[in-house]
Amino acid sequence: MAVGPFPGERATGSLGHKPTTSISSVTSTCSPRPFSRPSNLSRPLFGEIIPVCDLYSIANVVVFPSSPSSLSSSPPQSPSRPYSQQHGTGTGTVSHENTPPSPFIEALQNIGLGSPSWSASAISVFTIILPTANGYVTRSDFLKLRLQDFPYKILRSYEPLRPLQKYIATSPTPGPVTSEYDLASLVDSAAGVVQWEDLPTSVSFVDLEVYRTRLTEELRDRLHNAPWLSSTPIPRKRVALIRGRPNITAGGPVYRAAKALGLDLVIVDEEGHWLQADTEENKMHREAFLGTDMTEDAGVVDRIIESIVSYPLPIHGVFTLSDNFFVAVAQVAEALGLPASPVSAFETSVDKYRSRLLQNVPGQTARVSSVEELESLLSAGSSQQAEFIPRFPVIVKPTKGWSSECVSKVNNLGDLATAVQKATSRHGSAAVIEPFFDGPEMDVNFVLLDGEILFSEIADEPPCDADSRSATVHSTFSPEALTLPSALPSDEQDIAKSTLRDILVNIGFCTGVFHVEARMVNSSFEYRKQDDVVDLVRKHSQSLPDSGAECKLIEINARPPGYRVTVPTRHTYGVDYFVAHMLAAAGDKNRLRLTTKPYAHVLGDNINDAQRGAQYWSRLVYIPAPAAGTVQWPSKLAPCEALKRQRPDLADKIVLGVDYCVPGDKVELYTDGARTYVAHLLVVSRESRKDVIRLGDEVQKAFAIDVEAPSKASSELSDGETMVDLDGDGSE
Incomplete structure (x- = not known):
């Protein structure tokens, strides 16, 4: 029996490779050494220290279910034969219960790994994670984050480090480990230990060697110079979240991230919020709850300030994930001298008319408060007529809004009033009329530090109902899916990132997390069905645009993408936007830089492509x-x-x-x-x-x-809540 390939690989041999005839032939630059028997192990083990990057070494340890004397110091005669056939192990073989105590196995059991009774019909594999330098823990769940969705199944893991504590590194010499006591010592000093799913004894030595090689390469891509430790001490800080999350599903990733960072979290929200009660469970999520009248009126900023100032412990930063509180929270931060972008930047970003003017198309953008104002604007005698000449199709949307609510694509003058009526009825705001930019839509997310892009990704949003040529004023822009990473060519991705980053910095956003929606006009790619799949593909030569691609802004959200999108990014790239958002709010620039390193995986064949960083x-x-x-x-x-x-x-x-x-x-x-x-x-x-x-x-x-249907629903069922916005504030 051979060890199976990584999920998604096509197996051409035992592990997706052609069969090999020697153990050494499957090794690579980061491969483990071929098996040899350390002279003084009291258990059938093989351990090896392997440097995987500048910041980490790993120790891979294999525990065999056989007596020590069965191991050979030279390669086996038939490397493709199963281990059990070469050494006679299998069901009925004497277990390890009668052998002397093993320091390494005892060390594993002390941290909750391994098994009290080792099986005689399986091979166990462990990896010990060893940072190469001393430092202070940036986040306590680093290993869990970096190993999520690992291609090989993890049985258990051990991650003992606490946030902010100092870690003292060991410096083991690369190569085979010659003492069980040394292995036990590595377990005791490890930053983390992983127990992988057992392998069957029917696995051949060649397949076992390939398994170890693949394991090492995958760990290298996940740990590759991603800092776990800070070289300088990290001061403990406290941040206030203005408007707690509506439920644990949306809020859990935020609260867990704060805990892993060692940030004390205070919630400011309405009396009666589910996090207010001082239950043991709520105390796990936040340090304190400050009941505050959050009515969106002229006094809300003063009320929030009063709550924060009255708290007996210092608060080092404030943040929100609720779109309608961006400006208020920026005003609170400004009044209290806390880290934040300028109030003016938030005022521009939340007003879709003002943000549209950042890339204004003269004569094609207007703002109206009612249908009557629209009619006046379009009337023959209007002095503004020469200033606004709509060229259909156009987009009509509320100047204040989110989640594509009340956004309409209008193809003719007759539907314009209908769209304006719909937009002005939402949030009591005016409507903005702007050009429709034809081209692939994308979400472009940034983590910025003083204007520098620490991390950025582009996700493709396939065409929705309103993108159809047959779309009417009642069609919606509600997304149907999002695909990561983007399929746009690297030069167009560069255009998008540079254009949107410059817009952010020019209006005052220099540090923080930003979720920007845009379209690529004159793109060389288009959505087309090919091989039964609708995706971005290169346009036919006769359809290629005459002019170069341009990135056109749709809207700016000065926050992480909502829960639905932030969590997939964490899975795909290993970067947590909620972590970055809180660190920016706390003014912790050092950790902001350290926690935004994506994976080192490369998808596809081009190692220089724009898809670097995504694990799948x-x-x-x-x-x-x-x-x-x-x-x-x-x-x-x-x-x-x-x-x-x-x-x-x-x-x-x-x-x-x-x-x-x-x-x-x-x-x-x-x-x-x-x-x-x-x-x-x-x-x-x-x-x-x-x-x-x-x-x-x-x-x-x-x-x-x-x-x-309502006519069939039982009257005894409790009234539920219409579920449209998981985050409760308009974010995706």
Whole structure:
């Protein structure tokens, strides 16, 4: 029996390689050494120290289920034969219970790894993580973050470091470990230890060597110079979150990130918020709750300031994830002298008319407060007529809004009033009329430090209903999926990043996390169906644009993307936007730089391509409500779980599934002009982008949720909440 390939690989041999005839032939520059027997081990073990980058070494340890005398100091005669055939191990073999105590095994058991009774029919593999220099812990869950969705199954892991504590590094010499006591000492001083899923004794020595090589290479890509430790002490700080999250699903990643960073979190929100009660569970999520009247009026800034000033302990930063509190929180930070971007920058970003003027098209952008004002603007006698001449199609949207709510694409003058009426009815704001920019839509996310891009990614948003040529004023811009990393050519990605970064810096945003939506006009790529998959592909030569590509801003969100998008980025790239957002708010520039290093993986064949950093292709699939009515779960299982059980062929491709509704919740097809979502799932592929899109399409088709029409719903069901915005504030 051979060890299987990494998920997504096509096996051409025992591990996706052609069969080999010698152990050394499968090694590479970062490969482990071939097996040899250390002279003084009291257990059948093999351990080796391997440097994987400047910041880390690892110790891979293999525990064999056989007596020490069965190991040979030279390569086996038949490397392709199973280990059990060469050494007679298997069911019925004497276990280790009668052998002397093993220091290494005892050290593992002391930290909760290994097994009290070692199996005689399996090979155990452990990896010890060893930073190469002393330092202070930037985040206590670093190893968990970097190893998420690892291609080989992790049975258990040990991560003993506390946030901010000092770690003293060991400097073991690379090469085989010659003492079990040395291995035990490494366990005691490790920053982390991982126990991988056991291998069968039927595995050949060649396959076992390939397994260790692959394991080492994968760890190298995940740990590659990503700092876990700071060379200088990290002062403990306290930050205030203005408006706590509406539920644990949306808030959990924020609270857990604060805890891992060693940031004390104070919540400022309305009386009666679910985090207010001083329960043991709530205390795990926040240090304190400051009940405050959050009515959005002229006095809200003063009330927030009063709550913060009255708190007996110092607060070093304030932040929010709620779009409608950006300006207020910036004003609070300014009044208290806390780190934040200028108030004027937030005032520009939240006003879609003002942000549109950053790339103004003369005569094609207008702002109106009512249909009557629109009619006046368009009337023949209007003095403004020469200033505004709409060229259809145009976009009409609220100057204040989010999640594509009440955004309309208008193809003719007759529908303009309908769109303006819809936009001005949302949030009591005016409507902005602006050009429709035709081209691939994208989300461009930044982590900036003093104007420098520490990390940036582009995700592709496939065409939605309103992008269709047959779209009407009632069609929506609600997204259906998001694909990471982008398929746009690297030069167009560079244009997008440089254009949008300059816009951010020019209006005053220099440090923080920013979620920017844009379109690439005159792109050399377009969405087209090819090989049964709709994706970005290069345009036919006759369709290539005459002029160069341009990036056109849609809107600026001075925050991380919402929960639905931030968590997939953490899975795909290993970068946590919530962590970066809080560190920016606390003014912790050192850790902001240290915590934004993506993986070192490369997708595809070009090592210089723009896809560096993603461990796989991922597709975030949005599930819209199939009908209006009351949610039911006939199988008694949540729909995401039911899908995985009914389609085991898809289950291992779904790394994240979140249901928004429970039985009894009432949903509508649309909420404020946007589709109502009932779930989202993150689907991944290590094979290709085409494969992940195909998988996403399969998941979307297979997902099932029952919604009973209002006339059929039982009157005994409790009134539920319409589920459209998981974050409760408009963020995705």
